Amino acid sequence: MPTYTAAALKSELNERGWRMTPQRETILQIFQNLPKGKHLSAEDLYNLLQEQGERISLSTIYRTLKLMARMGILRELELGEDHKHYEINQPHPYHHHHLICVKCNKTIEFKSDSVLKIGTKTAQKEGYHLLDCQLTIHAVCPACQRALTPL
Numbered sequence: 577m578p579t580y581t582a583a584a585l586k587s588e589l590n591e592r593g594w595r596m597t598p599q600r601e602t603i604l605q606i607f608q609n610l611p612k613g614k615h616l617s618a619e620d621l622y623n624l625l626q627e628q629g630e631r632i633s634l635s636t637i638y639r640t641l642k643l644m645a646r647m648g649i650l651r652e653l654e655l656g657e658d659h660k661h662y663e664i665n666q667p668h669p670y671h672h673h674h675l676i677c678v679k680c681n682k683t684i685e686f687k688s689d690s691v692l693k694i695g696t697k698t699a700q701k702e703g704y705h706l707l708d709c710q711l712t713i714h715a716v717c718p719a720c721q722r723a724l725t726p727l
Contacts (some may be wrong), residue, residue, distance in 0.1 A: 588647060595652030599632045603640050607650060607664040613685055615653055615661035665708055673710055677717035679724075 578614055585604055586596035606621060616624070618641055622634050641662050645652040653661045653674065666672075675684040688711065696711030716724070 596645075599636050602630055602632065603637065604644070604649070607662070610664065615663045615683070617659050617661050619659070619675075621662075645673065651708055651710060653710070654659055654712060671709070673712065675713045675715060677720055678714050679716055679720035682717050682719075 582596070582601050582604060585600065589596050589600070602625070603621065605622065607616070610616065618634065618637050621641070622632070622637050623705050625632050625637075641650060641652075641660075644650040646663065648665055650662045651665045653663065672685045672687050673691060675686060676682070691711045692709050699709075700705040
């Protein structure tokens with residue numbers, strides 16, 4: 577999967593009968609410029625845009641995030657909090673998975689080529705085009721384990 581540019585997004589949206597709006601382009605740029613390992617919820621994105629002086633409504637942000645996730649541009653993540661997080665969907669060498677502590681929500685990213693190979697093979701076998709393959713492991717981190725253990 578290629579890294580998405582504004583031109584690629586515009587082309588794909590046009591193919592589907594949708595428009596490239598300034599809001600969609602701004603949201604794409606935010607995700608393209610996020611530091612590695614950073615995930616944003618819709619509310620995080622809204623606050624970041626507000627700080628930058630952008631006036632994009634929360635409902636527009638939710639719709640845009642859902643659209644970009646369905647298109648495979650963003651990955652929608654369940655990180656153990658009561659809301660979804662998003663990150664740019666990177667091609668294979670950067671493809672990663674998440675290990676999440678269910679107590680403190682600490683998240684560690686890790687790579688596993690075998691998970692991606694299984695996902696790709698399964699999708700191809702069934703005639704599907706793979707957009708994303710992610711493994712999320714929910715566990716308790718060592719610090720939280722120590723806190724739970726009585727002295």
